[in-house]
Amino acid sequence: MLLYHILESNIMKQKILSVILLSAVSMILLPGHTHYKKESADPQITTESLTRVQKDSIRKCYTMELFEKHLSRIPSMRSRIEGIENRCQAYIEGLRSGKIDDLHPIFIPVVVHVIYNNEVENISDAQIQSQIDVLNQDFNKTNTDSNQVPEEFLDVASDIKLNFKLDRILRISSKRASWGTNDQMKFTSNGGSNAIEPRNHLNIWVCTIGGGILGYAQFPGDNINTDGVVISSQYFGTEGSAQAPFNKGRTGTHEVGHWLNLRHIWGDGNCTKDDFVDDTPISGTPNYGCPNYPTMHCDSNDMTMNYMDYVDDACMYMFTKGQVERMKAVFAENGPRKGFCKNQG
Ligand SMILES: [Zn+2]
Numbered sequence: 001m002l003l004y005h006i007l008e009s010n011i012m013k014q015k016i017l018s019v020i021l022l023s024a025v026s027m028i029l030l031p032g033h034t035h036y037k038k039e040s041a042d043p044q045i046t047t048e049s050l051t052r053v054q055k056d057s058i059r060k061c062y063t064m065e066l067f068e069k070h071l072s073r074i075p076s077m078r079s080r081i082e083g084i085e086n087r088c089q090a091y092i093e094g095l096r097s098g099k100i101d102d103l104h105p106i107f108i109p110v111v112v113h114v115i116y117n118n119e120v121e122n123i124s125d126a127q128i129q130s131q132i133d134v135l136n137q138d139f140n141k142t143n144t145d146s147n148q149v150p151e152e153f154l155d156v157a158s159d160i161k162l163n164f165k166l167d168r169i170l171r172i173s174s175k176r177a178s179w180g181t182n183d184q185m186k187f188t189s190n191g192g193s194n195a196i197e198p199r200n201h202l203n204i205w206v207c208t209i210g211g212g213i214l215g216y217a218q219f220p221g222d223n224i225n226t227d228g229v230v231i232s233s234q235y236f237g238t239e240g241s242a243q244a245p246f247n248k249g250r251t252g253t254h255e256v257g258h259w260l261n262l263r264h265i266w267g268d269g270n271c272t273k274d275d276f277v278d279d280t281p282i283s284g285t286p287n288y289g290c291p292n293y294p295t296m297h298c299d300s301n302d303m304t305m306n307y308m309d310y311v312d313d314a315c316m317y318m319f320t321k322g323q324v325e326r327m328k329a330v331f332a333e334n335g336p337r338k339g340f341c342k343n344q345g
Helices: 008-029 034-040 043-057 063-073 077-097 125-139 144-148 250-259 321-329 338-342
Strands: 106-116 162-173 202-206 215-217 229-231
Touching: 063 077, 063 215, 077 321, 106 125, 106 338, 125 162, 125 250, 202 250, 215 250, 229 250
Parallel strands: 106 162, 106 202, 202 229
Antiparallel strands: 215 229
């Protein structure tokens, strides 16, 4: 079974989306008057406008693309990931049958690496703490907007007992304006900052990624030296430089969800692709913005309000029981993040 395959259809959807965005921008710039047509002939205007539209209104996460790259480059990774997946499913069976004890609260020390090119990027301690607070709320279902979960999904809304605590902040001044998605920010030798004790610490790099990417994470089982989450500073936390509609800390929640082995809720493919969680409805596409309920794809209502969709921060507010089981499995005795179980809160 090819579990880890990005469908061409998904790439096609992104291309279609780009065309739609380009068309939308063209419509703004080309209202049918000769005067405006002349202005739109400047390719810089179109490019800049398109970039602005993509950056400001569309959630883009690079986790799956990076995962696919690593799978193709690192020969041993595929069997390692498949082993993690098999142990995850066995753990869930044991949990459901009562053969495995439920997870005790887990303490997650968080190291935040702030890599800044200017004072706006050098975010405040308060902005960093606001992101930690959101993680604690969202993963423990104490988020105030959890009361918006539709009745259809109330029974499956769930929480995992995680206690995130800021361990330290590292601040690194850099001449670099953006870092891309090649993990350069994760190495001091590249002008970034090395991961601190990744076997029992969550490392978060806050820097400008560029290309309209809000953030990306690394799934369990990948290179330990690059383990953690990267988030652009304007999508981090709830105050300071955080920008709407991604200023409620949910990029952090989404990416930490990946770090705990959750897939996108549409399974990064069409209606035949799953996210390996049986209580999330099958969907064939991400949702954007703030969709109306119900939104239907693949003959069922999408759980657009799930943290692992692509909607705006204010419109995502739940994990499911199945997702929580999957996250718990990474902390199991034979799980890839078992090192965290020894942490003392
Ligand atoms: Zn994602």
